[in-house]
Amino acid sequence: MAPIDLTPLKTANVPIFFIVGGPGSGKGTQCDKIVAKYGFTHLSSGDLLRDEVASGSARGKELTAIMEAGALVPLEVVLTLVKEAMLKAVAKGSKGFLIDGYPREVSQGVQFENEIQPAKLVLFFDVAEDTLIKRLLHRAQTSGRADDNIDTIKKRLHTFTTATKPVVDHYEQQGKLVKINAEGSVDDIFAVVTTNLDKATSKI
Ligand SMILES: Nc1ccn([C@@H]2O[C@H](COP(=O)(O)OP(=O)(O)OP(=O)(O)O)[C@@H](O)[C@H]2O)c(=O)n1
Ligand SMILES: Nc1nc2c(ncn2[C@@H]2O[C@H](COP(=O)(O)OP(=O)(O)O)[C@@H](O)[C@H]2O)c(=O)[nH]1
């Protein structure tokens, strides 16, 4: 596969925010609110993967099995989808990016930042496991997602603890982590989010 020309994305030099948290921690919910207020482009890596599956492509078929096992899709696959979506958004004048559900492991973050540009901040929505399970089982009633069932939820939580928690430590060491207690109401959490985003964007 030919390498993707990232020049337009690098030249745009718009702020990039990683949004991390366990499955069901409210990443998508908060991203919708951030988009409404700040006009950033929201890219959910999980949604990009689900779109790829829905397209019926050969690449999509391989992904289904991995996602239903609650495991991680190979870094190159996710990063390629993210890059393609970012380039499309930059062509339309994107003001910045919320990269939701990525990085899932330290190497995903390192490679993204090396190849594209460093993230400005990493928002981490911190929610206890029992709350995550309750929320996901509730969402399962309407989400239609093949992975919103108790067996896959348990596997996703395991993947989060083993692969993604080190991501949180990695960015904490770099002083880029904003850890938000996300057990409260959507509006209370959003108030903390806006305080941090206002601070980060005023320095641009
Ligand atoms: N960077 C990513 C993002 C997603 N996935 C795969 O896609 C699945 C669903 O991802 P996502 O929609 O982000 O789900 P959750 O993290 O469970 O978060 P939520 O449902 O809360 O959005 C993951 O379990 C994983 O198999 C992945 O491998 N790598
Ligand atoms: N109680 C409560 N529920 C929330 C909050 N944020 C999201 N939810 C619910 O939790 C579920 C998962 O949220 P979602 O935004 O899809 O989380 P994501 O999986 O991290 O993207 C959904 O059913 C939401 O309605 C919150 O702040 N408080």
Ligand SMILES: [Mg+2]
């Ligand atoms: Mg989501």
